[in-house]
Amino acid sequence: MTGRVLRALAITLIVVWSLAPIAIGLVTSFSTQRDVQAVPARWLPEQPTLDAYRSLLGGTSSQRAGGTVAESGTYSKALLNSTIVTLLSTLAVLAVAVSGAYGFSRLEFPGRRTLFWAISALIIIPVFMVVIALFRLMADAHLIDHKLGLVLVFAATQTPLALLLMRNYIAELPLEPEEAALIDGCTRWQAFWRVVVPQMSSGIAALAAIVMLAVWGEFLIPLLLTSTLNSKTVTVVIPEFVGKYTTNYPLLAAAGVLAVLPPAIVALVLNRHIRGMLHGSS
């Protein structure tokens, strides 16, 4: 009995802890600067307004008066950058991790174990350790402030974990459908593409979600490798809304809300895909 009460209490605490900032952000984004600065504090805006979103997406230079940077299209451009970089990185990681994991778990070749563990071991190297070298490398390759540069770095940093997850996932898959496909006339590649990959759809969806969320929220690497709106992502642009003397909180909150939306949708949609499938094959 006490166990259940404690459990309920713990869950409530976690939910409040996680949702409160989002709720506060959401409310703030519909407020005016006056609501935010009111004393005594006002929990809800007097008159809910979409002004913050309007100026964020439309952009007006009058915001400069508040000490924030929200030139026309700044935020939309950053959103677009984030989306492109996230999608391309995810595709790259999936392509490498899914086919690589298949090779590592199903094919025999010399050095298989060594190579696999060498790649997996990269997971433990924090990006901070290689930041300076990475910057030099990208500068030499003329990939600073390039979306492609970000994509390459994200693909490289996300692949080891993705490969490890995928290999374990494939190891659990039944071998027989694949063998049946080989007997049914498939080459190894056709069997992989027509039978194994569809069998893995839930795993691939889950992996795609994990990678997308990780890349979308990445801050340090874009901060380091971007300098203009040519490649700046939302995570880099939002902090720029914090002014030296004052901050337009509704604008900041609206930017935050819009930045949270895509990953939230991804998590919700793909969450459903993670289950199912596979039930019929064995």
Added chain:
Amino acid sequence: MARPDAGIVLEGVRKEFPGGVVAVDDFSLEVAPGEFVVLVGPSGCGKSTTLRMVAGLEPMTAGAVQIGGRDVTRFPPRHRDVAMVFQNYALYAHMTVAANIGFGLKMNDMPKAEIEPRVQRAAEILGITDLLKRKPRQLSGGQRQRVAMGRAIVREPAAFLMDEPLSNLDAKLRVEMRAEITNVQRRIGAPTLYVTHDQTEAMTMGDRVAILRDGVLEQLGTPLELYDAPVNVFVAAFIGSPAMNLIDATIEVESDTWFARFGDARVPIPHDRRESLVPFAGRPVRLGLRPEDLGRDGEGAIELPVIRTESLGSETIAYLDAGGERPLIARFDRRAPLAAGRHARIPVDLDRLYFFDADTGAAIR
């Protein structure tokens, strides 16, 4: 192209796994066109490995395989023109039943217009036409098994390979599918290699049965040949249910009468068996008695205490104390007056005695 009038030929097939474990050793077998051959043996005897080598899923260490008159030893699975049914069905979960069955045809570049009627015909043979639009997960075990069969027969392959296709089904369905698979195979007429660990399946389905132990072929023959004339103790014990009683006995000779003695019991040996037993006179042998040759009619008779009885309705199984570790099993008529703890007189069919060399286990005939 594969010839339909040719069977499956295995010549000196050997499989040695890395680490030196020999799963199959010098295995040769010929499956005639249209023939149904069952590979049977305890788990780990190499029967599945053999089948997988025929399919091309497992590389061979040595030997050769011919299918449909072609040497396919070096061919990948897709060029061997075989169809395989797996133990866990191995259906493509993301495809409909129709797509599952037609997949092999599609991969072999058959036009869609030709695939459809063939899928339809295969589905008719197996009675699954109403399931064609479903996905595998919506099917029962028996239905999935039929789809797996459909996928195999639709291709009209040069050979069928089946790897314990019935062992995931419940007992009743297994009996049904047993008959169905043999019927379908007769109809299609492709040579078939069927792997099972179940001797009942082997006996009821196979035109011939190959018994494997530790990667070696112990005996190959028709079910009745194996049953009536097992070459050694292993085959004798493996075929038949309940299994043959194997008793340590001694051959005794008293003037003109020969006996096999175990404990206090003495089983007289008929004249025609004596010649082969001469070298064993006065020595220990393994005496084999099938349960159905005990407890019915027979000139011989032994008296043994009854440990317990099991009434099956149609008959009564008696467990008798023959002095050995394991009880002697006899199948009595259902009305036989048997009581646990009492001695019973057990008729023995003397024409059906089996003798095996106590050291080598080989049959003495």
